[in-house]
Amino acid sequence: MIPEENQTEQTDPRWQRRKEERPGEILKAALECFAESGFAATKLDEIAKRAGVTKGTLYLYFQSKEDIFKSVVREEIVKNIAHVEEIAADESHSSAEILEQMFKFWAQVFLKTRIGAVPKLILSEGKNFPEISRFYLEEVIQRGFRLLGGVLQRGIDRGEFRPLNIENTVKCIIAPVIFSLLWKHSLESHCDKKLDVESLVQTHFDLILNGLSNK
Amino acid sequence: MIPEENQTEQTDPRWQRRKEERPGEILKAALECFAESGFAATKLDEIAKRAGVTKGTLYLYFQSKEDIFKSVVREEIVKNIAHVEEIAADESHSSAEILEQMFKFWAQVFLKTRIGAVPKLILSEGKNFPEISRFYLEEVIQRGFRLLGGVLQRGIDRGEFRPLNIENTVKCIIAPVIFSLLWKHSLESHCDKKLDVESLVQTHFDLILNGLSNK
Amino acid sequence: MIPEENQTEQTDPRWQRRKEERPGEILKAALECFAESGFAATKLDEIAKRAGVTKGTLYLYFQSKEDIFKSVVREEIVKNIAHVEEIAADESHSSAEILEQMFKFWAQVFLKTRIGAVPKLILSEGKNFPEISRFYLEEVIQRGFRLLGGVLQRGIDRGEFRPLNIENTVKCIIAPVIFSLLWKHSLESHCDKKLDVESLVQTHFDLILNGLSNK
Amino acid sequence: MIPEENQTEQTDPRWQRRKEERPGEILKAALECFAESGFAATKLDEIAKRAGVTKGTLYLYFQSKEDIFKSVVREEIVKNIAHVEEIAADESHSSAEILEQMFKFWAQVFLKTRIGAVPKLILSEGKNFPEISRFYLEEVIQRGFRLLGGVLQRGIDRGEFRPLNIENTVKCIIAPVIFSLLWKHSLESHCDKKLDVESLVQTHFDLILNGLSNK
DNA sequence: AATGAATGAGCATTCATTCAT
DNA sequence: GATGAATGAATGCTCATTCAT
Numbered sequence: 001m002i003p004e005e006n007q008t009e010q011t012d013p014r015w016q017r018r019k020e021e022r023p024g025e026i027l028k029a030a031l032e033c034f035a036e037s038g039f040a041a042t043k044l045d046e047i048a049k050r051a052g053v054t055k056g057t058l059y060l061y062f063q064s065k066e067d068i069f070k071s072v073v074r075e076e077i078v079k080n081i082a083h084v085e086e087i088a089a090d091e092s093h094s095s096a097e098i099l100e101q102m103f104k105f106w107a108q109v110f111l112k113t114r115i116g117a118v119p120k121l122i123l124s125e126g127k128n129f130p131e132i133s134r135f136y137l138e139e140v141i142q143r144g145f146r147l148l149g150g151v152l153q154r155g156i157d158r159g160e161f162r163p164l165n166i167e168n169t170v171k172c173i174i175a176p177v178i179f180s181l182l183w184k185h186s187l188e189s190h191c192d193k194k195l196d197v198e199s200l201v202q203t204h205f206d207l208i209l210n211g212l213s214n215k
Numbered sequence: 216m217i218p219e220e221n222q223t224e225q226t227d228p229r230w231q232r233r234k235e236e237r238p239g240e241i242l243k244a245a246l247e248c249f250a251e252s253g254f255a256a257t258k259l260d261e262i263a264k265r266a267g268v269t270k271g272t273l274y275l276y277f278q279s280k281e282d283i284f285k286s287v288v289r290e291e292i293v294k295n296i297a298h299v300e301e302i303a304a305d306e307s308h309s310s311a312e313i314l315e316q317m318f319k320f321w322a323q324v325f326l327k328t329r330i331g332a333v334p335k336l337i338l339s340e341g342k343n344f345p346e347i348s349r350f351y352l353e354e355v356i357q358r359g360f361r362l363l364g365g366v367l368q369r370g371i372d373r374g375e376f377r378p379l380n381i382e383n384t385v386k387c388i389i390a391p392v393i394f395s396l397l398w399k400h401s402l403e404s405h406c407d408k409k410l411d412v413e414s415l416v417q418t419h420f421d422l423i424l425n426g427l428s429n430k
Numbered sequence: 431m432i433p434e435e436n437q438t439e440q441t442d443p444r445w446q447r448r449k450e451e452r453p454g455e456i457l458k459a460a461l462e463c464f465a466e467s468g469f470a471a472t473k474l475d476e477i478a479k480r481a482g483v484t485k486g487t488l489y490l491y492f493q494s495k496e497d498i499f500k501s502v503v504r505e506e507i508v509k510n511i512a513h514v515e516e517i518a519a520d521e522s523h524s525s526a527e528i529l530e531q532m533f534k535f536w537a538q539v540f541l542k543t544r545i546g547a548v549p550k551l552i553l554s555e556g557k558n559f560p561e562i563s564r565f566y567l568e569e570v571i572q573r574g575f576r577l578l579g580g581v582l583q584r585g586i587d588r589g590e591f592r593p594l595n596i597e598n599t600v601k602c603i604i605a606p607v608i609f610s611l612l613w614k615h616s617l618e619s620h621c622d623k624k625l626d627v628e629s630l631v632q633t634h635f636d637l638i639l640n641g642l643s644n645k
Numbered sequence: 646m647i648p649e650e651n652q653t654e655q656t657d658p659r660w661q662r663r664k665e666e667r668p669g670e671i672l673k674a675a676l677e678c679f680a681e682s683g684f685a686a687t688k689l690d691e692i693a694k695r696a697g698v699t700k701g702t703l704y705l706y707f708q709s710k711e712d713i714f715k716s717v718v719r720e721e722i723v724k725n726i727a728h729v730e731e732i733a734a735d736e737s738h739s740s741a742e743i744l745e746q747m748f749k750f751w752a753q754v755f756l757k758t759r760i761g762a763v764p765k766l767i768l769s770e771g772k773n774f775p776e777i778s779r780f781y782l783e784e785v786i787q788r789g790f791r792l793l794g795g796v797l798q799r800g801i802d803r804g805e806f807r808p809l810n811i812e813n814t815v816k817c818i819i820a821p822v823i824f825s826l827l828w829k830h831s832l833e834s835h836c837d838k839k840l841d842v843e844s845l846v847q848t849h850f851d852l853i854l855n856g857l858s859n860k
Numbered sequence: 861a862a863t864g865a866a867t868g869a870g871c872a873t874t875c876a877t878t879c880a881t
Numbered sequence: 882g883a884t885g886a887a888t889g890a891a892t893g894c895t896c897a898t899t900c901a902t
Binding site: 172209 | 251252253254255256311335337338339340341342343345348349352356367370374375376377379380383384386387389390391393394395397400401402404405406414415417418419421422423424425426427428429
């Protein structure tokens with residue numbers, strides 16, 4: 001009301017921390033709500049209720065609904081990045097084995113943790129939060145792509161894999177994981193049969209390694 | 216090839232028509248808006264503006280915002296179904312050829328028409344519109360899965376393909392198409408390099424047919 | 431929420447008109463409320479109620495509570511300016527007569543119209559609305575001071591008045607009018623005896639012309 | 646000369662003390678805030694910050710925001726009254742001299758101390774705090790008016806002043822002091838030239854004593 | 861005494877919906 | 882049919898107030 005709009009905003013490291021202690025309960029509740037209903041349809045009352053606090057309390061830790069949203073995504077993305085980097089390129093195994101490990105690890109991470117909701121949010125709300133999209137794209141997706149691409153390249157160099165367009169292949173490989181994740185978060189609740197991700201990943205790994213053809 | 220408004224009657228009682236004349240302009244504008252911003256963040260003012268009418272006019276043709284949303288999705292889904300069914304099982308070609316045709320056809324349809332926005336909407340808003348999700352799941356996804364599964368089964372039966380878990384394979388095969396579509400609708404605008412779907416589909420087809428392995 | 435904050439704001443003529451037709455009812459009601467309770471304590475519900483509309487309607491004509499406030503003040507200030515300029519310097523009378531006319535005219539204007547509330551608002555809310563204060567200062571107060579100072583100077587030049595510090599004298603002359611106006615708008619309602627402005631102005635005119643001293 | 650905290654007891658039953666020890670820091674900070682922003686726009690956070698305590702501490706000494714406001718005003722008013730009464734009717738000087746002394750004394754008090762903010766608050770918030778207005782009116786304003794009126798009456802009785810409407814004259818005399826005070830507290834910060842009160846009072850005293858006319 | 865985290869009532873603002881023209 | 886002014890319920894956000902520590 002009274003013009004005093006000079007917050008600095010996130011200037012320096014793109015996503016700095018705001019407080020030492022941040023109630024994880026609120027972020028957890030918020031992630032649930034946003035993943036279920038999207039940004040606009042999520043009510044602060046609902047987040048507060050699920051976090052076991054009142055609406056006013058949210059504003060002790062966050063500046064606005066948008067800030068809560070960004071914080072949730074950022075928090076999860078940071079974990080995401082950590083996971084991506086955790087998958088060190090293990091030189092001692094064959095490329096196929098490394099690939100298989102990465103698959104299984106990702107399937108675990110994406111499906112067993114709350115992180116899986118983030119890609120859905122990026123898809124749904126990306127147009128409304130361009131910085132977040134850009135950040136996610138650069139820090140998670142492209143980084144993951146490079147990692148996977150490196151493994152493929154090494155496999156080709158070693159003669160384990162036949163030469164292929166790496167960029168496209170990376171997307172083909174990752175797609176079923178994305179698919180599973182979105183399925184879990186959106187459609188599965190309307191479907192009587194659960195998706196067996198372990199089995200899907202197994203099939204997928206076999207498929208990309210050996211192809212459909214009966215040779 | 217894309218059927219416009221010439222379906223004789225409501226195919227499913229759940230989705231009956233309300234009016235004879237429905238301004239396609241409104242639905243077109245609405246699809247754009249919903250795809251861009253999601254249901255809740257889309258304002259009727261915006262739809263009206265893009266459709267070149269006033270807000271009041273929307274209520275001549277639709278009962279509510281929700282009705283507009285459902286109508287948009289239904290309309291597109293109906294076209295979707297038509298497309299899926301159009302891909303007749305052509306007995307005269309090899310299964311691989313049929314598969315390739317289906318791929319290319321889908322890539323065309325999903326990426327070159329406005330239909331591609333629907334899966335994004337289903338994913339984003341599914342939790343808020345369960346009937347739509349269920350309808351889409353049954354009438355489009357599972358129908359498509361059965362169609363593709365049939366082709367695979369025939370390939371296996373004919374000895375063209377090696378035996379594989381059909382259900383999983385179908386998902387692995389369709390996943391990159393979904394991926395492309397979501398990418399186009401969400402992340403591509405934040406990325407400097409455009410996704411070349413034709414090329415991706417080509418790589419994908421090669422990959423699933425022949426696998427990675429250098430045999 | 432979605433960053434699209436690029437309104438141009440009042441750039442060009444400092445206070446341009448927003449709409450051709452502006453419901454004077456709203457501004458009238460708003461002036462009453464703001465004058466009674468100040469900016470912060472005024473509720474939009476109250477303004478709406480007094481204007482005979484609902485809260486939402488206010489937003490058809492104004493962008494915010496602050497906008498309503500500024501519009502009210504601006505509107506009244508514009509009238510104010512008109513009044514100030516209306517008092518043409520009449521060359522045909524003695525300076526004392528012109529002075530008397532100005533007094534009586536101002537007393538009428540300030541006390542018989544709603545304009546009288548503006549100075550109170552400027553005083554009360556000036557710190558919170560610096561641009562308004564500055565505008566009022568330049569366009570009304572200093573302009574009025576110059577006008578009055580001109581009359582005094584002419585009186586001195588003609589030998590009608592004795593030489594005096596014009597700047598100070600102007601303030602001494604105008605002060606009782608301001609006093610009356612503030613009294614009317616703030617304290618009179620708590621006092622059993624009404625202030626007789628006509629009589630006060632008469633005494634004042636006599637006093638400044640002839641002084642207290644019994645010569 | 647300005648009495649601090651040494652009044653023995655509540656002079657008026659309407660304004661009794663609540664606590665023995667009252668942190669002057671809080672009241673000082675509160676007066677600043679209220680004078681700057683008005684009652685409603687002042688935040689307890691701000692008062693607490695300026696007083697160097699936390700918000701909770703305010704409630705150790707005051708029952709509510711309104712209580713703080715009333716306490717501030719009352720505190721200052723009490724000082725005000727003391728000042729007014731301090732100006733004893735000095736019989737040994739001419740009425741003009743007494744008048745001049747009063748003027749100068751008031752100018753000092755109002756402008757050099759924080760008391761000057763009170764009249765502004767009374768004007769701004771009077772409608773929202775009627776008891777305060779009434780109290781101020783009776784205990785300060787009318788008392789001051791009677792005092793000044795007495796001096797005038799004595800001057801007339803002694804033949805020093807010519808007969809005038811005392812009630813009106815009092816207001817005319819006091820008005821420029823009020824004007825100066827409000828100017829200092831509201832408009833001066835938006836104006837490049839500072840108001841020289843000493844000089845204004847000098848001119849004013851000369852003016853009311855001798856008038857404008859060149860006799 | 862002093863704190864500051866938590867509260868929740870209150871208010872500005874938005875926007876789907878209605879209806880007189 | 883089409884309009885757009887008006888509505889009012891819904892909701893994000895503020896801030897005076899409380900209370901366990």
